[in-house]
Amino acid sequence: MATTATETAEQDLKLTPPDPVPPVPAEKAAGLVPVDDKTRSQLEQKVDGFVTDLVAQDVNSPEFGKRVDAITAMGQKEIREAAGQSNRFLDRPIRAMDKDNGVGANLTELRRTIEELDPGKHGSLSGPRKLFGVIPFGSKLKSYFDSYQSSQSHIAAILKSLGSGKDELLMDNAAIDTERANLWNAMGRLEQMIVLAKTMDQRLEDKAEELDATDPAKAKAIRETALFYVRQRTQDLLTQMAVTVQGYLALDLVKKNNVELVKGVDRASTTTVAALRTAVTVAQALTSQKLVLDQITALNTTTAGIIDSTGKLLKSQTAAIHEQAAASTIPVETLQRAFQNIYDTMDAIDTFKLKALDSMKTTVDTLSNEVEKSKGYIARAEGAAQNAGASAGNQFKLEALNG
Amino acid sequence: MTSEVDEQIARSTELLNRTSERYRSLGQRRRAAQGETIVKRLGRIAIADIAILIAATVIGWFVPLGIGGAMLVMLLLVVATLGLAVFPAAAPEIKPETFHQTPLRILPLKTEQWLDRQRATMPAQAMRQVDGIEQRLETLGPQLAGLDENTPAAGEIRKLLADNLPGLVESYARVPAPLRTVERNGKTPDQQLADGLAVIDREIAQMTEQLASGDLDLLATRGRYLQIKYQGDDTIEN
Numbered sequence: 357m358a359t360t361a362t363e364t365a366e367q368d369l370k371l372t373p374p375d376p377v378p379p380v381p382a383e384k385a386a387g388l389v390p391v392d393d394k395t396r397s398q399l400e401q402k403v404d405g406f407v408t409d410l411v412a413q414d415v416n417s418p419e420f421g422k423r424v425d426a427i428t429a430m431g432q433k434e435i436r437e438a439a440g441q442s443n444r445f446l447d448r449p450i451r452a453m454d455k456d457n458g459v460g461a462n463l464t465e466l467r468r469t470i471e472e473l474d475p476g477k478h479g480s481l482s483g484p485r486k487l488f489g490v491i492p493f494g495s496k497l498k499s500y501f502d503s504y505q506s507s508q509s510h511i512a513a514i515l516k517s518l519g520s521g522k523d524e525l526l527m528d529n530a531a532i533d534t535e536r537a538n539l540w541n542a543m544g545r546l547e548q549m550i551v552l553a554k555t556m557d558q559r560l561e562d563k564a565e566e567l568d569a570t571d572p573a574k575a576k577a578i579r580e581t582a583l584f585y586v587r588q589r590t591q592d593l594l595t596q597m598a599v600t601v602q603g604y605l606a607l608d609l610v611k612k613n614n615v616e617l618v619k620g621v622d623r624a625s626t627t628t629v630a631a632l633r634t635a636v637t638v639a640q641a642l643t644s645q646k647l648v649l650d651q652i653t654a655l656n657t658t659t660a661g662i663i664d665s666t667g668k669l670l671k672s673q674t675a676a677i678h679e680q681a682a683a684s685t686i687p688v689e690t691l692q693r694a695f696q697n698i699y700d701t702m703d704a705i706d707t708f709k710l711k712a713l714d715s716m717k718t719t720v721d722t723l724s725n726e727v728e729k730s731k732g733y734i735a736r737a738e739g740a741a742q743n744a745g746a747s748a749g750n751q752f753k754l755e756a757l758n759g
Numbered sequence: 760m761t762s763e764v765d766e767q768i769a770r771s772t773e774l775l776n777r778t779s780e781r782y783r784s785l786g787q788r789r790r791a792a793q794g795e796t797i798v799k800r801l802g803r804i805a806i807a808d809i810a811i812l813i814a815a816t817v818i819g820w821f822v823p824l825g826i827g828g829a830m831l832v833m834l835l836l837v838v839a840t841l842g843l844a845v846f847p848a849a850a851p852e853i854k855p856e857t858f859h860q861t862p863l864r865i866l867p868l869k870t871e872q873w874l875d876r877q878r879a880t881m882p883a884q885a886m887r888q889v890d891g892i893e894q895r896l897e898t899l900g901p902q903l904a905g906l907d908e909n910t911p912a913a914g915e916i917r918k919l920l921a922d923n924l925p926g927l928v929e930s931y932a933r934v935p936a937p938l939r940t941v942e943r944n945g946k947t948p949d950q951q952l953a954d955g956l957a958v959i960d961r962e963i964a965q966m967t968e969q970l971a972s973g974d975l976d977l978l979a980t981r982g983r984y985l986q987i988k989y990q991g992d993d994t995i996e997n
Binding site for chain 2: 523526527529530531533534535537538
């Protein structure tokens with residue numbers, strides 16, 4: 357078959373669904389977002405000041421209690437912030453899963469319309485057309501190419517909505533980028549709090565050991581209240597960090613899916629336009645009729661600047677088609693091949709979507725599991741914050757640094 | 760060569776400029792509000808007087824008014840002018856109890872007006888804080904225009920502006936003046952007021968930030984979209 361050129365041009369479409377995001381264990385969540393040395397030393401200073409201050413207080417005084425309250429509320433703001441975002445980033449993969457009404461519906465419609473034009477579906481195109489199968493009535497081939505003219509406005513409309521569907525996907529990706537930037541920020545602050553909590557743990561432990569000899573009662577109080585709460589909060593912070601990291605990766609997955617889908621949409625449009633152009637050439641070669649597909653051509657020229665790579669691909673393809681159609685003794689098969697390309701593209705998209713849906717489902721399941729788990733300690737953090745109240749909170753607030 | 764005195768003068772001038780700028784906005788608004796009520800009053804007087812004159816003319820077409828009638832018209836004009844100049848009295852005092860019925864849109868404005876009247880009873884430090892809160896409320900006001908009354912965010916704002924802020928100021932006002940500077944449990948009431956106001960100030964700032972975050976995100980998204988679509992992806996990551 358003289359179709360190798362078109363075939364090879366189409367071979368490179370490979371839509372790879374990204375792998376599902378695995379659950380991130382809490383122990384591994386820390387350290388993924390770097391905290392620079394300056395911030396780290398500032399946090400350490402903060403902890404040192406706090407611990408010295410705490411140890412100086414009488415264990416039974418309300419002042420000691422206030423400082424312990426500050427520990428229980430430690431990182432509560434950061435956790436709440438990150439949790440608020442984690443509730444939102446769960447929506448996005450879910451929405452991505454049932455987004456079959458936009459691009460998906462357009463692709464289905466395109467396939468239906470293209471199938472109607474498929475030369476394979478029209479049986480033998482040679483010979484005269486016969487009314488009721490008996491009376492000769494014009495040429496079969498001519499009426500076949502006429503059907504292009506009647507469906508061109510429909511195809512142009514579908515291609516246009518595919519274009520706007522693609523824009524939606526791009527917009528989605530832009531929103532994901534913004535969300536990821538916000539999440540990165542939130543993770544940076546969580547990480548700071550984790551550094552702070554871990555330093556606090558270390559310092560309190562040292563202090564308690566030091567006090568064991570001189571003031572065992574105080575050492576006991578520090579271990580039982582302050583240190584206990586610090587460890588509890590460290591665990592909470594680590595768990596929230598794990599959930600947030602997972603959400604961050606899940607957003608990346610949605611983004612990659614969208615990128616692949618955009619590729620698919622681009623390719624579907626390109627192959628469709630290529631098939632129509634082939635039809636124009638073939639029609640000229642076979643029936644010497646000039647098939648005028650103005651709307652398709654117009655569509656192609658207006659979008660050519662925007663989808664540059666597509667435009668280039670089209671140009672080289674069209675040249676090849678011209679050559680083949682002119683040289684080949686069986687131009688209808690060239691046309692058949694062009695249609696096959698469209699089907700291949702659409703099949704690739706369908707397979708991709710199926711696999712991507714699987715990855716997405718796994719990701720959403722693990723993520724909602726983690727989010728569900730994290731709800732428990734978020735409630736605990738809120739409770740602690742309410743107990744601590746505004747009185748203790750603002751003076752000894754243990755918060756991440758801005759910037 | 761600049762001496763220490765020069766530096767001090769420069770610093771003081773800078774401080775004066777800064778503070779006067781802050782007061783100017785409040786003063787301007789107060790003056791503007793006054794100007795507005797005067798214009799309104801004058802308008803009402805003009806409408807009443809014109810109505811009386813038209814009525815007199817119409818009656819004059821059918822029944823001759825005579826000297827007595829003319830005098831009566833004059834008297835009516837004087838009474839209407841004076842009456843409308845005095846009544847209705849200046850805007851009624853704002854009561855925080857009514858804040859719950861105030862639409863959220865104008866709640867910051869009402870709270871601000873109310874707070875402005877309470878300023879006089881407060882210590883100097885609290886006055887400065889109140890100025891800050893008033894400025895924040897001014898920013899918050901327009902942000903609430905599109906906010907649905909039933910969202911949790913709206914509830915939080917209403918609670919802060921209609922309950923917590925007036926509650927704090929009123930309970931401070933109820934403390935007898937001589938006791939306000941006396942320390943109790945480690946803090947004077949003056950300090951407690953200042954602490955409370957600081958918390959409220961921070962909360963309002965945070966609300967403004969939170970309300971704006973959606974718009975900020977949208978702006979960032981739009982910018983990124985343009986980048987992805989027209990410049991290709993991967994030019995800038997994050």
